[in-house]
Amino acid sequence: MFWCFQIIRTVALIVLLGLVGFREVKCSRTGKVLESVSSFSYEAINCRKHSASLTDFGGVGDGKTSNTIAFRKAIEYLKQFESDGGSQLIVPPGKWLSGSFNLTSSNFTLFLHKDAIILASQDEGDYPVIPQLPSYGGGRNLSDSRYAPFIFGTNLTDVVITGNNGTIDGQGAPWWDKFSKKELNYGRPFLIEIMYSDQVQISNLTLLNSPNWFVHPVYSSNVLVLSLTILAPVTVSNTDGIDPDSCTNVRIEDCYVVSGDDCIAVKSGWDEYGINFRMPTRHLIIRRMTCISPKSAVIALGSEMSGGIEDVRAEDIVAINSESAVSIKTAPGRGGYVKDIFARRFEMNTMKYVFRMTGAYRSHPDQGFDPKALPVVTRISNSDMVAKNVTMTADLAGIDGDSFTDICFSNVTIELSPKPKEVQWNCTDVVGLTSVVSPPACSLLPDEGKNPCPFPSDKLPIDDIQFQTCSY
Template sequence: MFLFLLTKLECLRLIFLLILVVISQFLQVVEIVSVIFVLGLLSLKAVECRNQHRRPELFQYPAINCRKHSALLTDFGGKGDGKTSNTAAFRSAILRLSQFASDGGAQLIVPPGKWLTGSFNLTSHFTLYIQKDATLLASQDESEWPLIVPLPSYGRGRDAPGGRFSSLIFGTNLTDVVITGGNGTINGQGAYWWTKFKSNKLKSTRPYLIEIMYSDQVQISDLTLIDSPSWNVHPVYSRDVIIKGLTILAPTQSPNTDGINPDSCSNIRIEDNYIVSGDDCIAVKSGWDQYGIKFGMPTQHLSIRRLTCISPYSAAIALGSEMSGGIQDVRAEDITAINTESGVRIKTAPGRGAFVKDIYVKGVRMNTMKYVFWMSGAYGSHPDNGYDPKALPVIRNINYRDMVAQNVTIAGNLAGINGDPFTEICISNATIEMRKESKKLPWNCTDISGVTSRVSPQPCGLLPDQKPSSDCAFPNDRLAIDDVPLKICSGGSSYI
């Protein structure tokens, strides 16, 4: 009724005003929705940003010592995209964390991702923790691998007369250092180096994955190591070392990809490791010819337990050939070798000098082997022509017991040195099943002496059956390193 009292013009004005009001209300709603939408995007972006740098959930791990302070590699600019170099991030992080050495130590956590990096150095009272689903990728840019001098007990590099590339993870003169993880991975991307080595294009020795020098209280554990350029784990001139729970993998035809090489070290515990290698699974060393003799630091008091090895062209455990500082008091037990060239091998030569003595091995299971027992006094391979051929090694008190082998080509190839025989060899309770098609004599022995007991097939005449039968020696005491406990440590809290 009211509208009928208005003029036509007034009606049009009223309708226009009503339209403006509706439009205004609509625009306010749109504006509010837009603001909410933008805020939502910003919120999601913030969550995404936080997720990129989020702290890992609390986790626990066994270690010789725990740390008071923690940091993530991402706190120092690390990027786990598999493409960006993190060498500077690792170096910066460790330099910063070294400041906490006297205040409870520090741990650097590498979170899930692929972390490309060159060589970096560790510090004391420090833990490097590589989380599950985290992979360190070794750079193939040689400029990211500093050159360092040859080891004094070798006199030159192993691959070339010059220096050597620093290892991917390196440390020297350290106390209390732990390299561990939730079975995280270190991938050496070794094919680049293997190709250069095989084509004689290297002027310096290839890098290793982990090398710790002149250090004490060292733990390397619970990691997977893949495709090292050369040796995988090399503690040298160090003491009180625990290496456990490693999975080490390399193609069986890759050159010199030894698994674990304790070198001029004392008080070492190596246990619960699985190794597939292009060379020896464990190689015990102590220097090379005249350089090792002069340096004079033996590897001694070594315990090896629960090793599984696959190495078609090398040994499960090798003693030598670089043993010129001496090797003594080695205890190996509970060893499994599958498709491996030999079980425990002693390698030496005139010029090496020193000794391999007081070696005790028991509880070895072998399947598909070329040799079960192998000793060689003519291994050769010298650093230069300055060695003394009259420096003869002493090989004695070598004990093997409780061994079972199947599908074997040669039971024993034991060859000492003319005028310098290997003595006091003892083998007991060993059952060897020869390969059916094998036409070679099961035993070949020269320049050795010792005894056997309950060994089949019957050994050579230089190892007569002792009467009455008895077991070869194995120590009843424990090494000091065997009684070092591991604490349960925590990660994921107390960040700097």
Template sequence: MCSYMNSLVLVCLVLGSLCVNVAESRDLNCLHEKVEYSAINCRKHSALLTDFGGKGDGVTSNTAAFKAAIANLSKVASDGGAQLIVPPGKWLTGSFNLTSHFTLYISKDAVLLASQDETEYPLIDPLPSYGVGRDGGKRFISLIFGTNLTDVVVTGGNGTIDGQGESWWKDFKSGKLKNTRPYLIEILYSRNVQISHLTLINSPSWHVHPTYCRDVIIESLTILAPIDSPNTDGINPDSCINTRIRDSYVVSGDDCIAVKSGWDQYGIKFGMPTQHLSIKRFTCISPDSAVIALGSEMSGGIQDVRAEDVHAINSQAGVRIKTAPGRGAYVKDIFVRNLRMETMQYVFWMTGAYGSHPDDGYDPKALPVVNNINFKDMVGKNVSMVGNLAGIEGHPFTGLCLSNITAELAVKKKKKNIHPIFSSEKKKLPWNCTDISGVSSQVTPKACDLLPEKKVDCAYPTDILPIDKVVLKTCST
């Protein structure tokens, strides 16, 4: 016999007033085959969005339904938590806030459609580590938002969240926006966060942005945006400690993974680094940006990033470090191995002149430290340039180590009927290095003179990060 009546009686006894809203909720075991999913924690209570007036017709706004559902389910946070199930259908909605000890489960064949009405996205203050919205002004709140949470899960049966970002992209490109575009999912100041098993498409700007968080699990995401869409980064861990990214696929108009920690003087003052980040089994397509970018907003520091088993296809750069005078802080203890690349402009790209600033208040003498950067066991095919590595004059990037790396350079097609002696085209060198130091070993084409050959196997940590030890539980709807 279904457990619905027993659960309902318990909720009524504990909460009383909540019964009016959950009395129409159904134990899904009564209606459908049980669906299992992985999560950091399972929930004692369940409800459907339709129990709160939700309509999955793709036309009716469900913003009020989401807010009512989450407000009511938050009341059972201390009694085993709750999960809100979004059933199959098209669910139009504006922004809504998550709560603690809570799971948002987006079912297979369910699509959350982000409203294109700006009034559905209240303006909020800039992040304190940025000082201003990344596009300028204040920030439109993200579609799915949460702050100061503990134990929150956004997952599903590979259901879809569609940011419907095209109108935002047009307004941004034309200069109509005075404030920063909303992200798709942003969670701030939170602990024990999971975002997984979803398809995210067409965000107005960044897709997934955990910020000032600890113990974050991001896995099994498919993120898709047109390759010419502005700033549609895939996953941006920002001033986060102990994060893992797994088994995900991104096609983006910007960096697929962008590791950040605040912008110039604001990030220096806030002083929260991103550290202990683990990336495994990740695939990226981004013709105009990087597979993994460190920065450019890194003024709280970036340390201990480990990436392995990464596949880059038709992307501008495999790994890119972006910083500039004024950023301060550091990018150090970076470890990347088993990176496969096909059709790339650069394998490695580092620059100390990525000079965008929030305002004129930055200190040009705040020079970032880039040190102990390790790349090993990599193969690239159809690569235009292996390394474009430029530190800061008088303040070089140090401790670079490259070992066991082979890149096959792209073959440039010759123009017909032009004899080579009459061609004015200069041969492009595979390396361009300034203001860096380090070593290389078994690198083809041979590395630049600032990375002299030395028999070495570049480092990769042997210890296991705490976040990699977390084992997800099997839960069910």
């Protein structure tokens, strides 16, 4: 059923793109016609009164010339229209090499033409060194600093990064190599990071080869991540697809992710830093997603979850050749909570596990964590799921003296691989129930008959956002 839905959606998208016409667009800065760009339209939370092309600021799309200064000049110029209907920077067809740049303007759109490719510089000198995230301490590099994301923005309202499926290529291979050899002094850059912002839209793009996480909204609210294709080698770790982090009201829909790490990783800070920062991720919707991640989860909750994660709703998900579906990762020292997590209508093929929870994910930013800071994991529901070619149905391990509670599985059918694990349900320190589950669950999750797991029926505010059709 879900495969049919994916095919129909793809065909509809192709037809829609074929109907989009193209005509001339004038730049509000110079009045020049943007060469190679005819008219285009797209949906956004808001449209803009003013627009300009990267070429108006000296941009050269040959794939070799640096456009770092062109991007920075363009954004600085367009900032003057922040309170006059907003502005849009158009990236026309071509290959646009650039170092890191900062979206400093609110009411701003970065629009990529369908034949535009932004190439991230591989030179460390093109990435400013900025402070580490306050909810993470020293991070994985145990440093107070990190390299700035390739595209980033802070304290913005109404910022859109979109296109007619234009491409942003992080060119991450040198970063991956240096990280594996421990040759970096600072944390690798994320591809896109928006901080302390409200009304954020990232949509209709192809994102490739990020040095680190791809899309990282952090300390933000009212975030839309829509119709992204995210591709990284499945052998490269830390190439998470989408990481909503200490955010409220987030909607992720219609994304296709191939990753060497979690396709979606829900986070809220690490150990004592996340506990003290106290900013949870909550009211998160994930819909119509396809994931391939042989080493990691389709949706991971944690391991950095010390500020808390609550009210996550995931539905209509396709997983192929992935380690697990919904995975909870935590440990003593994390504190915080993971609660009110609802997942339904998953279709999976070739999985190491279907369900995974661990209270022994023991990586820490430093030795300052409190081992007595125990996480609360409760009210986790998984329903209406089908999986084929599965090695192990469930590996569920809570914490001694801190059991994971109110765990529910209903209407779940698992077909095993030719060489499955002998024990299909490994359960320790968990409390809950099951209903119509095959193969049968462990004794800690008794069968309660036909008693479906809950899924919320109320509507979240992020679903009420109305899009405008913007034409240029």
